[in-house]
Amino acid sequence: MSVIYVLLAISVLVAVLFFIAFIVSVKSGQYDDSYTPSVRMLFEDELVKKQKDVSTKKNKEKIQLNKQV
Amino acid sequence: MKSNNCFHCGDDCGNNPIALDDKNFCCHGCKTVYEILSGHDLDYYYDLQSAAGASPKSIDGRYDFLDSTPIAEKLIEFNDGNLQIVNLYIPHIHCSSCIWVLENLNKLNHYIKSTQVNFPKKTVRITYSSSDISLKEVVVLLARIGYEPYISLDDFDKKKKSADRSLIYKLGVAGFAFGNVMFLSFPDYFDLSSSNASGGEYWLNKYEPVFHWLIFLFSLPVLLYAGRDYFISAYKGIRSKMLNIDVPIALGIFVLFVRSTLDIVFDWGSGFFDSLTGLVFFLLLGKFFQQKTYSFLSFERDYKSYFPIAITRITKDGKEETAQVHDIERGDRLLIRSEELIPVDGILIKGQARIDYSFVTGESEPVKKESGEKVFAGGKQLQGAIEMEALKSVSQSYLTQLWSNSVFQEDKASTFQTLTDSIGRRFTIAVLSIASLSAIFWLYFDPSKALNVFTAVLIIACPCAIALSSPFTLGNMLRIFGRKKFYLKDTQTIEQLAQIDTAIFDKTGTITTAQKSTATYEGMPLTEAEASLLKNTLRGSNHPLSRSLYNLLAEENIVTLDEYEEHIGKGVEGTKDNEHIKAGSADFVGNGKTTDALTTAVHISSNDTYKGKYIFHNEYREGVSQVFEKMSKNFNVAVLSGDNEGEKQRLEKLLPKLTPLYFGQKPQDKLEFIKSLQEQGKKVLMVGDGLNDAGALAQAEVGLAISENINVFSPASDGIMDASKFKQLHQYIQASKKAMKVIKMSFILSLTYNLIGLYFAVTGQLEPVIAAILMPLSSISVVAFTTVATNFIGRNID
Numbered sequence: 001m002s003v004i005y006v007l008l009a010i011s012v013l014v015a016v017l018f019f020i021a022f023i024v025s026v027k028s029g030q031y032d033d034s035y036t037p038s039v040r041m042l043f044e045d046e047l048v049k050k051q052k053d054v055s056t057k058k059n060k061e062k063i064q065l066n067k068q069v
Numbered sequence: 070m071k072s073n074n075c076f077h078c079g080d081d082c083g084n085n086p087i088a089l090d091d092k093n094f095c096c097h098g099c100k101t102v103y104e105i106l107s108g109h110d111l112d113y114y115y116d117l118q119s120a121a122g123a124s125p126k127s128i129d130g131r132y133d134f135l136d137s138t139p140i141a142e143k144l145i146e147f148n149d150g151n152l153q154i155v156n157l158y159i160p161h162i163h164c165s166s167c168i169w170v171l172e173n174l175n176k177l178n179h180y181i182k183s184t185q186v187n188f189p190k191k192t193v194r195i196t197y198s199s200s201d202i203s204l205k206e207v208v209v210l211l212a213r214i215g216y217e218p219y220i221s222l223d224d225f226d227k228k229k230k231s232a233d234r235s236l237i238y239k240l241g242v243a244g245f246a247f248g249n250v251m252f253l254s255f256p257d258y259f260d261l262s263s264s265n266a267s268g269g270e271y272w273l274n275k276y277e278p279v280f281h282w283l284i285f286l287f288s289l290p291v292l293l294y295a296g297r298d299y300f301i302s303a304y305k306g307i308r309s310k311m312l313n314i315d316v317p318i319a320l321g322i323f324v325l326f327v328r329s330t331l332d333i334v335f336d337w338g339s340g341f342f343d344s345l346t347g348l349v350f351f352l353l354l355g356k357f358f359q360q361k362t363y364s365f366l367s368f369e370r371d372y373k374s375y376f377p378i379a380i381t382r383i384t385k386d387g388k389e390e391t392a393q394v395h396d397i398e399r400g401d402r403l404l405i406r407s408e409e410l411i412p413v414d415g416i417l418i419k420g421q422a423r424i425d426y427s428f429v430t431g432e433s434e435p436v437k438k439e440s441g442e443k444v445f446a447g448g449k450q451l452q453g454a455i456e457m458e459a460l461k462s463v464s465q466s467y468l469t470q471l472w473s474n475s476v477f478q479e480d481k482a483s484t485f486q487t488l489t490d491s492i493g494r495r496f497t498i499a500v501l502s503i504a505s506l507s508a509i510f511w512l513y514f515d516p517s518k519a520l521n522v523f524t525a526v527l528i529i530a531c532p533c534a535i536a537l538s539s540p541f542t543l544g545n546m547l548r549i550f551g552r553k554k555f556y557l558k559d560t561q562t563i564e565q566l567a568q569i570d571t572a573i574f575d576k577t578g579t580i581t582t583a584q585k586s587t588a589t590y591e592g593m594p595l596t597e598a599e600a601s602l603l604k605n606t607l608r609g610s611n612h613p614l615s616r617s618l619y620n621l622l623a624e625e626n627i628v629t630l631d632e633y634e635e636h637i638g639k640g641v642e643g644t645k646d647n648e649h650i651k652a653g654s655a656d657f658v659g660n661g662k663t664t665d666a667l668t669t670a671v672h673i674s675s676n677d678t679y680k681g682k683y684i685f686h687n688e689y690r691e692g693v694s695q696v697f698e699k700m701s702k703n704f705n706v707a708v709l710s711g712d713n714e715g716e717k718q719r720l721e722k723l724l725p726k727l728t729p730l731y732f733g734q735k736p737q738d739k740l741e742f743i744k745s746l747q748e749q750g751k752k753v754l755m756v757g758d759g760l761n762d763a764g765a766l767a768q769a770e771v772g773l774a775i776s777e778n779i780n781v782f783s784p785a786s787d788g789i790m791d792a793s794k795f796k797q798l799h800q801y802i803q804a805s806k807k808a809m810k811v812i813k814m815s816f817i818l819s820l821t822y823n824l825i826g827l828y829f830a831v832t833g834q835l836e837p838v839i840a841a842i843l844m845p846l847s848s849i850s851v852v853a854f855t856t857v858a859t860n861f862i863g864r865n866i867d
Contacts, residue, residue, distance in 0.1 A: 004276050008283065012249070019245045026237050036188040039165050040172070043117075 077103050078215075079120030098124040102215050106170070109177050114170045121166035123215040126408050132212070134379030134391040135205035135220075143378075144220065145204065146194075152182070153199040157218035159211070162191040171216060178202060178210055193218075222373040222394060240357055243295040243350040246287045250346045253284050257339040258838055281333040281340065288342045292326050296349045311486070314493030314536050317500055321531025322348065328524040341528060344840045348533050351848045359540035359547075359560050368558040368786055372469050372760060375428055375447065376412055380405070383456065394463055401459045405450045413446050413459045414466040420455035424448035429468060430577055430711060430759045437654075447760060471736045471764050477785075487564055488812060489539045493532070500530040507831045518833045525835040529826035534819030534847040539812050542855040546808045549863035554791035555801055562787045565770050567805040568752050572700050573743065573765070575757035576710035576720075579775050581687035582792070588621055592673070592681015599675050601626065602650045606643030609633050615641060615652070618671055618683055640671075650675050655682075687716065689723060692796035697724045699799040705751070709734050709742060711761055740764035756798070760784050800866045811858040815851045822847035 025031070073082050076092035077099035086093040087100050090107075094100040102122055106114050114121065135141050147154035161167065168186045171193050175181045180201040185194045193216075197207055211218055256277070296319075303319035306312060322345060329340030381404040382392040389404060394412045397403070402418065405411055411424070422438035429447040438444055444457060446466035463469055508523035543560030550557055557563060574580055595603065605628050607619040632644035640653010651658045651674045658674035670682040700706050707729040708720065714732045721730070734742065739757075743765050746753050755762070755769035758776065763784040766772030774786040775795060790798070826843050829835045 002276065004279070008279065011252075012283070015245065015249050019241070022241050022245075023238070026234055026241065031234065031237055033187045033189060036168060036186055039168055039188065042165070043169055 074120065075099050075124075076115065076120065077122040078124050079122075080124070096124055098126075098215075101125070102213070105177065105214055111170060111173060111176060114166050117166040117169055118164045121164050123161045123217075125213055125215045126217065130381070131406055131409060132205050132208050133381065134377075135208060136203070137379065137391045140379055140391070140393065141204045148199070151198055151200055152196060153204070154194060154196050155204060155207070156192055156194045157208070157211070157220070158190075158192050159216050159218050160191060161216055162186065162188065162193070167216070170214070174210070177214070178206075181207065181210075220378060222376040222378055236353065236357055236360065239295040239298075240350070240353045242290050243346060243353050246291045246295075247343075247346040247350040249287050250284050250343050253280050253287070254339070254343045254837075254841075256280060258841075277339075278333070278336075284340070284342045285330065285333060288326070288329075288346050291346045291349050292322065295353060296322050299349075299352070311490070312494040312497045313490040314496070314532060317493060317497045317530070317532050318352065318536055320497075320500075321527055321533075324524050324527040325531070328528065339837055341837050341840055343837070344528070344844050347841070347845055348531060351533060351845070352536055355537040355540035355544075359544040368789070372447070372472060372763075375410060375760070376463070377410055380409070380412055397459050397462060399459055399461060403457050403459060404454060405457060406454045407450060407452060409450055411444055411446055411448045411450065411457070412466075413463055414461045415444055415457040415459045417442050417444050418456045418458055420453060422455045423451045425451055427578070428759065429761050468736070468760060471740075471761075477764075477767055485561060485565060487539065487561060488809065489536065492535060492816060496530075496532055496535065500527065503530070503827065503831070511833065515833075522831060522833050525830035525833070526827065529830045529835060529840060529843070530823055531844075532819070532823070533844055534822060534851040535816055537848055538815035538819060538851050538855055541852050542808055542812050542815065542859055545856055545859040546804070546862070549859060549866075550801065550804075552863075553797070553801075553866065554794050555788065555797075556790070557788040558786070562771060563805045563808055565752070565787075566754070566802055567809045569704065569754040569770060569802070571705040571707075571746055571751040572754045572756065573746075573769070574706070574708050575739075575755075575759070575762050575765075576708055576716070577687065577712055578758040579756055579762075580693050580708070580795075581689055582777070587688050588618060588671075588683040588685045590681060590683050592679075595673070595675070595680060598648060599650060599680070601628065602630075602643060602645055602648055602675075603652060603673065605630055605645070606633065606641055606650055606652060609643075610635055610641045614671055614685070617685070618652075621683075648676065651677075686719070690792065690795050694723050694725075696796060696798055697728060701725045701728065704754075707731065709739050709765070711735065711739075736761040736764050740768050743768045754802075756790075757784070757786075797866065804862050804866050807862045808859060811855055811862070814858070815855050818854060819847055819851050822850075 073086065073093060074080065075082050075086075075095035077094055080095045082093050082095040086095065087097065088094075089100055089103065092103070094103065099122065102125060106112060135144075142148075145153050145155050159171075162171070168188060171186050172184050174184045174195070180198050182196040182198060184196070186192070187194070195207055208218055208220070257280075299315045299319045299322060302313065302315040306316055325341050325345040325348070329342050329345065332338045332340040376394060379391050379393050380397065381389050382397070383402040383404055384390055392401070397413055403413075403415070410428075417438050417440045419440055422442075422444060423435040424438060424444060425435045426445075426448045428449065429445070435451050436448075443460075445468065446463070447468045464473070504523050504526040507526060508519045511519040511522050540560065543563050546563055547557055547560055550563075557566075600622070604619065604622045607615045607622070608627070609630075610616070610619075628645060630643045630645050633641070634643075635641045636653070636657065639657040640651060642649065642651040642653075644650075652671055655670075655672050658672045658679060659677060670684045672682045673680045697706055706725075708724070709731050710716075711734055712732060717730060717732065721728075724730075731742070739762060743753050743755060747768070747770075753769040754771045754773065755765045756773045756775060757763075757766050758774055762772075762774075766774065766784060766786045771788065772786040773788045773790050774784055775790050775792050777792045794801075822843060826835075826840075829839055
């Protein structure tokens, strides 16, 4: 059997894997809200931090958010 | 913090702020929220964004209906006996602080397992353990921190619908297939698979069928799944004898597929599968771009979005029970608490009603009602609890019966023929005749080429670029308008806006502002001492009318009053150096005969003698005259008001001469008025704001709702416009017209590409590689052209 079958099979397999990953991500709702996660990731977990060190909290930089239109 | 603005909500604290921890608060509600949050280590809320909060409103029993299991069950999304998930709409969500505090709700109550905010939709999804905390407690907790969820009849009636993601799936399938087909077509593009003699590679030549059949496999899902909508739409179009743009597209896709399959079966060539998948991919991309939706706005609201699910009914033996709104019958006694909406028409039995009809009429000044008077559905009780007797059921009330009109059942979209579709008709006929003519020509000269040419024409003429120009132009316009706070439901609205020739305006709330901030004085002139005393008396009051009157009066020296008293719901009085002044309702100042219930007025008396009254007027929006002047040059303009003729003279002065003014129009009359205009062949734009305009907005070709605050509810419409942009209305219409011109220009551009392609097709020289280059090239240049052109238009509107 020629090596070309192997190569084609691998390339198609990789493509199909990515395709399945895409379908799964859409199904799990990742494309429903593309905005909130971008804000959420900027929150620091300051609740845990506060118990250790109270004084740094005041100087925390404010996260400014442009209202989405 | 020295500022006099509330640390929690940012409002002006007035004269007596409440101080706590060096911070000022405008009311106890705001202070309590601060205490709750800071008491649970949630002060970070104020660091993220200052003054992000809202002052909580009184709750007292308003959410009792959530204790009723059948109602709660309808709202809860998931329930396994222990864990419940509920999705609530919270209009106040507006900034990162909101997201943060709501997602840390479990710090306030650890029975709440997790919360997730969807910012664009302004919803929060709460998972909680139902054995420890009830739905009502969750909702009350939210309301207590100023994030009051909005639960309406709409939530109750709608079926749980999952988000429609099919377009993303289709786009994914088409993109996946397109990429892979292109990749597998490389041997063909570089001619590597031709015979050994012409410089091809032996092994690629040998395995050529493998490549071809793989390509075939990849394009099957594109034809059967991703491109399915075009076949369905084309079939529907043909069945209703309308050749829409999808007919030539579907024909092109189908011919592409059949021809390509025949090519590889009989080994005539390599087929056009790359063009096929690319075509579908680009078309879907256009659809995706067009599908810009403002998910935080709703254009489909009817009265159900405003009405509560349940209401408190008082049974014969005096007990309170929760009743679903649909179950209210004539004769039921209902208890309406503060901030609750009156669901049915009825008679006031007990209590002082101050009813805000702004949902209905756009008029923000509350109306006072005494027991025995009629109250209408849609009003919101502002102060204290009242009891009323229902006279009608929900669906038969004055306001709600408007929705039984057939206009709300029709879908406007189905009756409108877009520019693209009307081009599509001529295009299909032209393509079919060119294809047949050239086939006949070749049958005569070289019959072997006839089929080849016939299919080639259909393939190359597939109007991909034409179908793309409209979604990209209008989709981009939609985004530009959105940035200017002019939100349209869909791209079709722009097309319809460009065609209107008549513009009808509602008065109250549309061309007037919601605040009443001009007043005229009638009566005996006030002495200087009295004027000073009045101003100083009003200074202490927080009533909206006192505040506006205070701001209107001339500046006076601040003096300390000897005595000051505010009578809630009546007025204020103040004393200084034996001079006594009273300001408030007619009864309060001792002018028993209430002259005129139609105007809003503050009556004044000095030392118990009646002096006169300040009459408040609707203030017209800035630029009303200019808008009407510009509009009346190009369109027929008229004003349609539900009010009496009280403002007629002022309006006539303000608006261009001979502008038709109609007063006393009921909601149904407005609808009929628009209908009669349409029967004369007019294309009507209706601009309104309240629920009473809903019929007219639905009937008009384009219904625009004006809103002071776009997060607050507005009636069902085709577009929502921020009130501050009212001046620009004429510009927006002009911009829509220009956008249509851009589409026409890009039609010409794409037709040029089609003509070039047709040359190859008719002469029988169409190679797959030419099709593969020409198709994306024309699409990309059309997309580039429309984007540049619409941005140019967008730059010229402010």
